[in-house]
Amino acid sequence: MTRIAVVPGSFDPVTLGHLDVIERAAGLFDQLHVLVVHNPGKTALLPIAQRVSLLQESIAAAGMRGTVLVTSWSVGLLVDYCTDVGASVLVKGIRSQIDVAYETPMAIVNRDLAGVETIFMLPDPAHAHVSSSLVRQVAALGGDVTPYVPRSVADYLQKDRG
Numbered sequence: 221m222t223r224i225a226v227v228p229g230s231f232d233p234v235t236l237g238h239l240d241v242i243e244r245a246a247g248l249f250d251q252l253h254v255l256v257v258h259n260p261g262k263t264a265l266l267p268i269a270q271r272v273s274l275l276q277e278s279i280a281a282a283g284m285r286g287t288v289l290v291t292s293w294s295v296g297l298l299v300d301y302c303t304d305v306g307a308s309v310l311v312k313g314i315r316s317q318i319d320v321a322y323e324t325p326m327a328i329v330n331r332d333l334a335g336v337e338t339i340f341m342l343p344d345p346a347h348a349h350v351s352s353s354l355v356r357q358v359a360a361l362g363g364d365v366t367p368y369v370p371r372s373v374a375d376y377l378q379k380d381r382g
């Protein structure tokens with residue numbers, strides 16, 4: 221049986237913390253789908269297509285083992301995507317108790333809806349303070365984001381700034 225998992229998120233933009241979780245998960249499953257999901261609760265910086273291409277570049281540059289696909293999803297439930305591609309597991313990165321509190325109800329609902337289990341993974345503590353919202357704020361105010369994001373993202377945000 222092919223073990224397929226999905227790592228969903230806004231990835232606006234992908235950070236080194238995200239990449240760390242993706243790499244760890246890629247080692248555990250036969251096929252990993254990194255899924256860019258529109259989160260209506262957040263004001264986006266990057267268009268979805270740009271987030272997908274930055275993820276693809278970052279994953280390729282990291283030379284990850286295993287099959288890692290990057291795609292996006294904007295219609296319907298996240299678990300519908302899982303069912304469509306035969307994935308029985310969602311992987312979420314957990315930085316703190318705040319993340320646990322935010323993710324736990326969604327994990328239970330996703331299991332109730334479609335029997336999809338959620339696995340919480342701990343990133344390297346070096347990335348525990350890194351979030352996309354922090355990166356967006358530092359970039360918007362002209363700060364250096366290179367310690368927090370893959371090279372391609374830093375280059376893109378720098379270029380965007382002109």
Ligand code: PNS
Pocket residue numbers: 228229230231257258259262296297298299325326327329330
């Ligand atoms: O990176 P984010 O913004 O924390 O990611 C949140 C995301 C996109 C994973 C979350 O908003 C989500 O799971 N959206 C899917 C919508 C859905 O299926 N909701 C019903 C069950 S929880």
